Amino acid sequence: MKKLIVKGLATATTFAALSTAAFAECGDVQMAEMNWASAELMANVDKFILENGYGCNVELVAGATMTTFASMNEKGQPDVAAELWINAVRDPLFAAMDEGRLHSAVAGPITQLGEGWWVTPSFAEAHPELDTVVKILERPDLFPDVEDPSKGAFVGCPAGWGCQLANANLFRAFDMEAKGWKLIDPGSAAGLDGSIAKAGDRGENWLGYYWSPTAMVGKYGLVPMDFGVPFGGSENWDGCIVKAEQDCADPQPSAWTKSEVHTVITDRLKQEGGIAVEYLAKRIFPGPVMNAMLVYMGDEQAGGEDAAIEFLNRHGDLWKTWVSDDAAAKIAAAL
Amino acid sequence: MALIDWSKVTLTDPPQLPREVLRELKKGIDGTFREFSRGYGEAIENFFHPLLMFLKWFQDLLIETPWPLILVILGALSWWGSRSWKMVVGTVLAFLFIGWLDMWEDTMATLAIVSVATLLCIAIGIPIGILMARSDRVQAMILPVLDIMQTIPSFVYLIPVVMLLGIGKVPGLLAVMIYAIPPIVRLTNLGIRLVDKEVLEAADAFGSSYRQKLFQVQIPLALPNIFAGVNQTIMMALSMVVIAAMIGVPGLGVPVLRAVSNQYLALGVMNGLAIVAIAIIFDRVSQAFGKRLQKHREGEHGA
Numbered sequence: 276m277k278k279l280i281v282k283g284l285a286t287a288t289t290f291a292a293l294s295t296a297a298f299a300e301c302g303d304v305q306m307a308e309m310n311w312a313s314a315e316l317m318a319n320v321d322k323f324i325l326e327n328g329y330g331c332n333v334e335l336v337a338g339a340t341m342t343t344f345a346s347m348n349e350k351g352q353p354d355v356a357a358e359l360w361i362n363a364v365r366d367p368l369f370a371a372m373d374e375g376r377l378h379s380a381v382a383g384p385i386t387q388l389g390e391g392w393w394v395t396p397s398f399a400e401a402h403p404e405l406d407t408v409v410k411i412l413e414r415p416d417l418f419p420d421v422e423d424p425s426k427g428a429f430v431g432c433p434a435g436w437g438c439q440l441a442n443a444n445l446f447r448a449f450d451m452e453a454k455g456w457k458l459i460d461p462g463s464a465a466g467l468d469g470s471i472a473k474a475g476d477r478g479e480n481w482l483g484y485y486w487s488p489t490a491m492v493g494k495y496g497l498v499p500m501d502f503g504v505p506f507g508g509s510e511n512w513d514g515c516i517v518k519a520e521q522d523c524a525d526p527q528p529s530a531w532t533k534s535e536v537h538t539v540i541t542d543r544l545k546q547e548g549g550i551a552v553e554y555l556a557k558r559i560f561p562g563p564v565m566n567a568m569l570v571y572m573g574d575e576q577a578g579g580e581d582a583a584i585e586f587l588n589r590h591g592d593l594w595k596t597w598v599s600d601d602a603a604a605k606i607a608a609a610l
Numbered sequence: 611m612a613l614i615d616w617s618k619v620t621l622t623d624p625p626q627l628p629r630e631v632l633r634e635l636k637k638g639i640d641g642t643f644r645e646f647s648r649g650y651g652e653a654i655e656n657f658f659h660p661l662l663m664f665l666k667w668f669q670d671l672l673i674e675t676p677w678p679l680i681l682v683i684l685g686a687l688s689w690w691g692s693r694s695w696k697m698v699v700g701t702v703l704a705f706l707f708i709g710w711l712d713m714w715e716d717t718m719a720t721l722a723i724v725s726v727a728t729l730l731c732i733a734i735g736i737p738i739g740i741l742m743a744r745s746d747r748v749q750a751m752i753l754p755v756l757d758i759m760q761t762i763p764s765f766v767y768l769i770p771v772v773m774l775l776g777i778g779k780v781p782g783l784l785a786v787m788i789y790a791i792p793p794i795v796r797l798t799n800l801g802i803r804l805v806d807k808e809v810l811e812a813a814d815a816f817g818s819s820y821r822q823k824l825f826q827v828q829i830p831l832a833l834p835n836i837f838a839g840v841n842q843t844i845m846m847a848l849s850m851v852v853i854a855a856m857i858g859v860p861g862l863g864v865p866v867l868r869a870v871s872n873q874y875l876a877l878g879v880m881n882g883l884a885i886v887a888i889a890i891i892f893d894r895v896s897q898a899f900g901k902r903l904q905k906h907r908e909g910e911h912g913a
Contacts, residue, residue, distance in 0.1 A: 422666050434864050435871030461777050463856035469772030476648050
């Protein structure tokens with residue numbers, strides 16, 4: 276690890292020395308490559324576009340939510356965290372933004388992300404009129420439970436996960452037991468994925484908890500369901516829904532709390548990066564595109580770099596809207 | 611297409627399939643299984659449906675039966691097995707304790723799946739053991755299968771089972787049985803093979819048929835071994851309770867999983883000990899029963 280860092284630094288320095296003159300317009304950008312698939316892809320797409328389209332000199336450094344944020348906050352490096360889930364670092368991040376040390380280049384660089392309740396696409400196609408959770412809850416007969424077909428099966432979160440409490444409390448908040456539903460505990464991530472895989476492969480109806488961006492959502496085309504009620508306020512959510520049942524006497528129906536993801540950049544880049552910052556602000560991946568790429572990465576066991584090339588080849592019409600015509604031509608030539 | 615990528619072979623890298631071929635192979639297998647699941651999954655699920663209904667019925671029965679009645683039945687069973695008052699008192703106390711610590715319902719769910727799994731293992735395992743004892747060729751074929759069943763990591767077969775049957779009791783039962791059936795098969799086979807040749811010769815000399823020899827000589831003399839197998843099968847079924855919980859089987863495994871992911875020390879220990887308590891009771895009772903059978907036989911034959 277240490278060796279790698281030293282080596283990385285050495286290369287970076289040489290590169291920087293060699294290229295300052297040539298790439299003066301954009302300069303050096305250090306980007307965090309987070310240790311999960313969607314962030315790897317984004318970092319590599321950014322690198323390819325910025326280097327080939329705008330002549331930036333991009334260096335990727337490995338990262339994770341907490342460590343990367345701490346480093347950006349304290350040292351001002353790396354310059355970019357493409358996919359920062361801010362729930363974990365909310366308070367210090369907003370403090371740093373207020374002080375002007377960090378900035379959000381774009382809020383929601385991937386659309387439709389976050390947790391919620393999903394259905395299989397075959398259900399969404401067959402019942403377009405049932406387009407919210409509230410409407411679906413009136414029809415438990417469409418999701419018969421194998422053990423007791425008179426009840427509807429709602430697949431919650433595996434035992435022990437934080438979301439298990441939220442799902443169990445929402446189950447009570449929507450009064451689902453009285454409406455003829457049963458809360459199924461899938462037992463583990465493998466159980467949850469398995470139940471989706473089975474329903475998805477056979478075109479069966481499935482209603483349950485999941486999150487995006489994930490390969491599962493992309494692979495089986497899961498459709499997120501609007502809850503049909505607004506978010507019931509943070510008092511209800513943080514003070515009741517996410518707590519154990521005995522600490523949440525009267526849960527109110529609510530949409531799932533929003534997960535916020537930002538592309539966060541340092542003040543230095545905002546001042547000096549110019550064109551790179553403009554690009555980052557426009558670079559928004561639609562959720563389905565991202566999920567499809569995650570499926571590709573899983574199936575082909577592709578790393579971020581291979582996946583970035585594949586993305587650029589597949590979705591030209593998308594990324595060409597992020598860049599200038601001139602840059603687009605250069606990127607296309609580099610592919 | 612080349613089956614070995616010679617350019618990559620060095621002293622430290624053994625010959626291997628080219629990456630793309632390996633990937634295609636894996637994708638092919640996954641795809642074939644998915645087709646199979648799409649084509650036959652529903653039929654297989656329907657085939658197991660009666661079993662699911664039975665499991666659910668049995669679990670509901672255990673949960674809804676008044677607790678004093680359950681205690682009486684368990685006490686009677688342990689008396690019937692062990693003929694020891696200590697055992698009976700221990701059993702009743704253990705279950706009272708389990709109830710006292712709010713684990714009654716999970717314990718009943720666990721008892722339901724473990725007893726159904728054990729009965730099915732006995733019903734399937736003993737005939738297979740007898741077949742193996744009868745023919746060396748059958749034994750040579752089945753032994754490796756048993757080895758696989760005992761050593762393959764459970765999650766490997768849980769993936770296809772869950773894709774075929776979904777999550778819930780039936781896949782859980784299958785997982786438990788795959789792991790728990792080998793001892794009963796092995797020990798039935800061994801017990802019958804260990805029956806004294808001279809005893810068999812004597813039976814032949816009296817002109818007994820194959821059926822008479824099997825049911826009146828071999829199986830009775832093999833009973834102590836067979837019972838050791840039953841005992842091991844029960845133990846292994848109990849040890850799979852937590853794995854089964856990972857695919858949505860209710861029971862004592864669920865709180866254990868919850869404890870593991872949240873570092874709830876007390877919850878984990880209590881539920882773990884409840885599994886142990888059930889295991890010890892089942893073990894002592896079935897062993898005592900096995901011993902009693904042996905004594906009885908010894909007395910009868912004057913051996």
